[in-house]
Amino acid sequence: MIERLQLLVAERERVLGHFLESEQREIALACHSIARAFSRGGTLVAYGVDSAETDAAHVAVEFMHPVIVGKRALPALAPPNDVRGVLRSGDIAVSIAHGAEPAPVRAFREQARHRGALTIALTGGDRVDSDHAFAVPSEDPQVVQEVQETLYHVFWELVHVFFEHPGLLDDACITCGDVAIQARVVAVRNGNAVIEKDGLREEVAVELVAPVDVGDMLLCHAGVALERVE
Structure with a gap:
C-alpha cells in the first residue's frame, strides 16, 4: 500500500513539474492577458461540466473572494447552466475539462471567441484552439484536475502581481513604429x-x-x- 501511494505521488509530481516547466511562458502571457481584461472592465466567466463544474465554481470564488487581505475582489461568475448568454466582448472565458473537451464546453469556448471574449482553455490530453490553451499531459482525470487546480491558483497569484505594476497593463502598439x-x-x-x-x-x-x-x-x-x- 505504501509503495502504491509513493508511486501515485511521484506520478503527480512528475506531471506537474513537467507541465509548469513547459508552460511557464504561456502561463505568464495568459495572466497578463487576464489582468489586462480585468483592468478594462471584463468579467471572468468559468464553465465546466460533470466533474469540472466544481472547478469552474472554484475559479470564480478564487477571484471574487481574495484570500489575502488587501488584494482586489474581481468580478467572476460560474453559472451552472447556459453561460453563453452572459458573455460580453472583453470578458474572460475560462473553459475547463478533465480530459477531452465535452460538446457543451466546446460550444461555450467557441461562443466566447465569437463574442470577442478572451479565451482560456484547460483540458487533459490534446490542446484546443484558444487564446491561451493548457493541456495536461495525462490520461488520468484526477491528475489532470490536480494540475489544473494548481494552475488556476497560479493564475490568481500572477494576475495580482500584474496589478501591482499597472504600467504593464497599458495598451501596447507593437506595429506603430517607423517600420513594418x-x-x-x-x-x-x-x-x-x-x-x-x-x-x-x-x-x-x-x-x-x-x-x-x-x-x-x-x-x-x-x-x-x-x-x-x-
Missing part, C-alpha cells in the same frame, strides 16, 4: 488577427491578406497586416 514588423498570428477573432512579437500581442486588421490562420507570419504596420511572409 514581422509577427506570427496566435489567434483569429472577429475578422481580425491577434499577432505576437517578443511576448506582446496586438489585434490587427487582415483585409489585405485574408484569410489568415494561426501560425501565419505577417508583415504588419499601424494595426494592419500588409502581406504574408513565407
Whole structure:
C-alpha cells in the first residue's frame, strides 16, 4: 500500500513539474492577458461540466473572494447552466475539462471567441484552439484536475502581481513604429488577427491578406497586416 501511494505521488509530481516547466511562458502571457481584461472592465466567466463544474465554481470564488487581505475582489461568475448568454466582448472565458473537451464546453469556448471574449482553455490530453490553451499531459482525470487546480491558483497569484505594476497593463502598439514588423498570428477573432512579437500581442486588421490562420507570419504596420511572409 505504501509503495502504491509513493508511486501515485511521484506520478503527480512528475506531471506537474513537467507541465509548469513547459508552460511557464504561456502561463505568464495568459495572466497578463487576464489582468489586462480585468483592468478594462471584463468579467471572468468559468464553465465546466460533470466533474469540472466544481472547478469552474472554484475559479470564480478564487477571484471574487481574495484570500489575502488587501488584494482586489474581481468580478467572476460560474453559472451552472447556459453561460453563453452572459458573455460580453472583453470578458474572460475560462473553459475547463478533465480530459477531452465535452460538446457543451466546446460550444461555450467557441461562443466566447465569437463574442470577442478572451479565451482560456484547460483540458487533459490534446490542446484546443484558444487564446491561451493548457493541456495536461495525462490520461488520468484526477491528475489532470490536480494540475489544473494548481494552475488556476497560479493564475490568481500572477494576475495580482500584474496589478501591482499597472504600467504593464497599458495598451501596447507593437506595429506603430517607423517600420513594418514581422509577427506570427496566435489567434483569429472577429475578422481580425491577434499577432505576437517578443511576448506582446496586438489585434490587427487582415483585409489585405485574408484569410489568415494561426501560425501565419505577417508583415504588419499601424494595426494592419500588409502581406504574408513565407
